[in-house]
Amino acid sequence: MSEPVSVSKAAALLRSSDNILILTHHYPDGDTLGSGFALCYALRALGKNAGVNCSDSIPDKYGFLYSNIGLAPDFEPDFICAVDTADVKLLGEKLSIYADDIDLCIDHHASNTRFADSLLLIPEYAATAMIIAEVIREMGVVIDLNMATGIYTGIATDTGCFKYSNTTSYTLRMAADMLDLGVNSEIINRAMFDVKSRARVELEKLALESIRFYLNDRCAIMRIMVDMIEKSGAGEDDLEGLAPLSRQIEGVYVGVTMREKTDGSFKVSVRTGNHANASAICAKLGGGGHVRAAGCTIDGPADRAVETVLEAVEAVIG
């Protein structure tokens, strides 16, 4: 069980260490990576050894986040900080060796399982990167363009470019501060949201075709099967961000994306509007997440998995 800590306590913990390893969650996204590298730049600005590690390889499109710092930490850490990681399992396989040694976790997921010694948790914030910005300032570091780029990327990623309900005026003003520091939001947003490979476009066509409606059309389920991925030529990068597609359809309260894994199980992503609680649905299936976006993993085969999901959805939306 973690000790809850404030921004200033977290900043003090980081300041008092000299060799800090930052861990992100697996299947890394813009918030965990933006947070991790922004913090890493800040710690290096204080003259410390700092590096970022991730169980998975980092997709090329995030290269701009560490182009001035590099990867591969080469020091012996005396302090380990996980960012944007709600559960120790989300560190993934490679980083599981650190599972019992996390000194600090900085996170915004209300579902955080409190696995770190100290936990700086601000669930009201749209992105962990917003907490990182406050920690950096509290450490007495002036945010530079490298840090601002990470912070902006985290915020933009986790708000769907300021579209989701987690976006507050403070979110927008913090993003504005980052633009004032020279962040090129257009290039970041194009990389995060707009650029699609041809394989991705092909996969989207197949995914749209797979959508079926249930529970008086209030629930839409999209299936991403292994053979569709193969047919489209899509790589791991191309599979991100498909989940909102099913929820976008008029009248749909709950959009479900079921991605078949090679072992026959399904990674389920649930997206909801203001009529349903995605986290409650996924909790019934052994998963968790946010009110509007949550996930879980369930067994196949596909038809049985659909039934399982529908039972959980119906239990929540009635």
Place this chain on the structure above:
Amino acid sequence: MSEPVSVSKAAALLRSSDNILILTHHYPDGDTLGSGFALCYALRALGKNAGVNCSDSIPDKYGFLYSNIGLAPDFEPDFICAVDTADVKLLGEKLSIYADDIDLCIDHHASNTRFADSLLLIPEYAATAMIIAEVIREMGVVIDLNMATGIYTGIATDTGCFKYSNTTSYTLRMAADMLDLGVNSEIINRAMFDVKSRARVELEKLALESIRFYLNDRCAIMRIMVDMIEKSGAGEDDLEGLAPLSRQIEGVYVGVTMREKTDGSFKVSVRTGNHANASAICAKLGGGGHVRAAGCTIDGPADRAVETVLEAVEAVIG
């Protein structure tokens, strides 16, 4: 030729009139409507007669912009103000009766043809709604939730929800101010960007299938043919916002969407990244617009229209 006026002069002109008709452009979007209704609410707050008119019927999804004010102005105007309208032709057929009588135009399109007696033009602003906010404040009106809703909607629409390069820190801070006034950005953004009818989803599938690549894959052309629209069951509302789809593909500098009209001509929308000037391309085809987003109309048949477009694109990107 218009007299250029400042925000304070435009505010003074509006304050000195008592019966003000506000005109939007045809095929109305969130910026022209958000600007028009925000201004209308402000003028009514000053005790004036004010109303908004549009040549086309206003799509249902914009109903929230005027739910507290209603449509159909029923007074004799003594002052006519066009908003977000770059050319008198864009007023459309019904409003063309006012073409020679526009007292003031408030706009952010650099290509404005200066058709109004007075022109308040700020091309640096992402949205006309941002100018409207300044005019409202300058008139001495405190922005309320109704006005803030229109202003936010205009800004969100014309920045692609803060994604495009026209988004500055001032843009984000003005949007933040509107959230502080109680704007529900999630509901607006869902209506503007996320909700798709089933017919729209069907049309997107067909549109994605129609994409072909040219000029060493730097140009992608998507065709929206009349028979595709019929097959999908899409209505006019469902046709908005398809243009960015072709530009999103990796390596594409110029994304072109060609929509067949019932007379066999094509409405062409050009979207570019930082490698090409959409306005320059469309200028060669008798159209115009912004650097990253522009449009024109050209004759069919489709294959000839594609050739015409490609000649213009090649002339600009080389």
